[in-house]
Amino acid sequence: MPARHFDRALVRSVRRAAEISQSDVANALGTADSTVAGWELGSSVPDLEKLAALAQVLNRPLDVLFPRDGLPDLTDLRCDAGLYRYETAAIIGTKSDGPVAGAEQGVRRLKDRYLPYLAEAYHVTVDEVKRAQDRSMAKASGEQVDGKTTDATESERLPRTLAEKITFLLEKSFPGPDGAPGDAEIAASINAHAGGSVISAEEVRDLRTGVSETTTPLVLEGLAGLLGVTPLYFQPDDEVAAQVYEGLQLLAAHREGKVGRVRARGAGAQGLPPNLLALVSELVDEMQQKASERE
The missing domain is CATH 1.10.260.40 (lambda repressor-like DNA-binding domains)
Structure with a gap:
């Protein structure tokens, strides 16, 4: 949420x-x-x-x-400042938003020299940025956040915008052995699906970074085919998106050796229908059996 x-x-x-x-x-x-x-x-x-x-x-x-649930983490501070993540690269003077993305996801902390620039852009103090960073790190690791223990998988927010959904797929669940494709590759695949030129690499980048919020159904169909999801995942239906998201989380957890944890927590905040939850359990059993056979 x-x-x-x-x-x-x-x-x-x-x-x-x-x-x-x-x-x-x-x-x-x-x-x-x-x-x-x-x-x-x-x-x-x-x-x-x-x-x-x-x-x-x-x-x-x-x-x-728009009341807030709890104290802000790094993503909250940025959003409250009205800034998209791609805009932070210029703020901290880097070629990409990687340092901010890594800190928001709890992967690695920001370098100290970045903190004053972000504090100014977010209209807060450096200490507030540090405390928000602590919350982002704690959420990712499942540690206590403001007195409450947070499961790392539960702390991940369901992607809601088109940019967030694309980013989630590219960063965590892209179903290819060679890693995620670039903007030009994505555009080429969508155009091949459409049978003509319907999108450019620059337009793909705008969708991925949130500069553009919508696109045509034909583009979404091609994007879904490339990224290995149903086109419904990109529709503004939280229930359908949540089910696809849970399935993608299962696949990501399988790659990381955490499939048992997915089954243990059962339905997430959005909930899984009983038939889908049963399917997840069956898949977990099958994955664990195959893993034990390889050992």
Whole structure:
């Protein structure tokens, strides 16, 4: 679940009370009128990076309009500043956002020289960045976070935006022996599926980094085929996406030798239907049996 709670009915009522049109909101946030309408209808939700700007447009405090569950980690601080992860490369003076991505995922800590730059960009103190980093690290390792023990797999947030879903597949679950493809390879595969030029490498990059939030169904079909998932995974249906996500987590855990842990925790926060949970258990048994035969 996201760190901040988005209530579409509250957003709609606040906007109407302030006599602010959906078009005004869309213009202020640099998005389409239909996107704002989708947020209020519940067919989609805004990126966490857009909530601060949305609260500002509606003239409400961020913490009041979109309350937070718990204290912020590094991802929360960045999103509250309205920054996408790819933008942090310029902030810390690196070629890629790798250092920030690694810290947000709890893989490795930020170098000390990066902290003042991020603190300034996030509008917080260096100490607040350090504490947020501690929470990111603790979540990833399953240690106590603010007095509560967090399972590392449970702490991973269900990818919600198109960019997050693409990134998750490329970083953790891409089903190929040679690793994840680059933007040009992805574009070429999608165009081959479509039978013509429907997307460029630059447009793939924009989808992957969140610069573009939507694309055509044909592009999503080609992307799903390349990445080995059902096209439903890219639709704004949290229940379907959660089921695909759990399956991908199972495959990732199998590669890391943690399949038993997946079965032990059972249904995640989004829940697994009984038939799918039974299938997961069967797959775990089969994987463990094959692993023992190889030993």
